[in-house]
Amino acid sequence: MLGDGSTGLNIDIGTPERLIFLEAPIDLMSYYELNKNRLENVRLVSMDGLKDTTISRHLYELLDEIEGLTDINLDDAKKLLPILANTNFFDLDANRELITLAVDNDKAGLGFIEKLKSKNIKFDIDLPPLENNQKKMDWNDFLKQKKALDLSQEPNIGSGTFNRTSSSLDSQAVKEVPQPVEQVQPTFPTNAQLHFSITNPQKSIRKPSYYKAKRKELTKIN
Template sequence: MITLETIKKKSIVDVAGALGIPLKRLSSTLYEQVEHDSFKIFTNTNTFKWFSRDIQGDVIDFVQLLAGVSFKEAIHFLDKGDFPEQEVQALKLEPFRYYLPESKDFGSARTYLKTIRHLSDETINTFGRQGFLAQGQWQSDNHTEPVVVFKSKDHHGRLVGASLQGIEEHPDRYKRGRLKKIMKGSHGYAGVSLAIGKPKRLVFAESAIDLMSYYECHKEELSDVRLVSMEGLKKSVIAYHVIRLASEEKGDFSFLDELDKGRLTNYLDMILRSTTHFQTHEQLITLVVDNDKAGRDFIAKLQEQGFPVQKDLPPLDIFDGKSDWNEELIRQKQEPSLDDWLCQFYEERSHGFRPSQELALEL
């Protein structure tokens, strides 16, 4: 009798061939889909991951995704097909190794966050006191430069990843002018997170700087919430923090400790399909992602799947059709206040000039 475990051992590479999906071999255990270079197949675990879309799974998920069929139809296809079994190695998540030299002086990082990103000392100190910020030295190809380090910690407070933001401009080395990198070996499901009060809901941003910017724009109204940076658009990060929050409410992390972190999105889908959790927590998830096509599509996809997602997007920039929360923070700080306008009004009066509004009306 065929079993689910036997089905999952069907060679994913041979299945891809049967579906007419061209693959490019990168190493003895790694393949890449020719049409999508972020779509990788791992023969040692018989799994795949589509990095740009944050989709991953086993050979059954693979058939469902690429053939557009149901779970039952995927099982039937794999059962009837003449596919050899793949020897599968258990996926082991290696502990994150933080190898970056840190500076005792945070001055350059603070200057960058204040002058370039327009974040306040209060915001920087709030995240810094929680141990999420540091100034480090990045070295690559005989080149060394200072970076802001954004640290990711899990539900036990263990460091499980870090993302880096270059402080200096090096347009000859980086397309965006400054280094932007996730450290090798980071566990991407955790993200940078900040708890305010006793969290009862979750707010997700695309980057740590956008997260800090959103906090600064809304800090007076934030209470009992966990702010999380996904470092991209990652359903796995949402899944981890939904399960983490439920574990915190129960006071028991045993399920979260033991589950396969590579299948977090599957667990989230299972919670949606087989429990009433999202019906009783309708305000649980708020997305404060970039107001661009990718961000809006990410929200729409989750809503189509049935997740009760709230959204709080930055106002759209009419000139290039996109915006993020750091851009909105900068805009708010550069926009003159009523007090500034009144000061200018009276200064013009005192020098015998009429304000531009009056001139416009007369004309």
């Protein structure tokens, strides 16, 4: 659902028993796409940035749903994290997995993690991996990178895979399209002449339907 600045976009999968926080709605959707086969009984939350007040509010709401907490108003709910950090709440094994931070793997995201750790707030961490000397990565970029890799490989009939990258195409033998076979024509001299003999027209067979050529017309044939 959508709400005020501390609510953020959030999606329930099953009956939530824990919370996963991401920086932006697009990261939330990307994270779900990447992990949908293993996510269960969890609430995905977009913080629309890096907001510990959003974590506080959703932790309050989750605890209220699970344990029936009703004696904390909304203003206090936004400050729940530091309140709980001053108790033994996060020392209990059951509470250490309530929160997962799946923020961007960059300077800001890592700084936010250290900030919460310094306040004695316990949580799990799930960051998009860095590859090839990358300095930052978010879940949407990681999803696009994974899809590009998947598209570069297709199953091949037989064994192995067929790589569609340009380097592999260069190494493949290019198949020529069969050309139509030309029909062989009989040899015929181009300078041949046709001769007609009209010296004895009486030998010709004539039928009433035939046109009777005149002599001056016949002389034009050759």
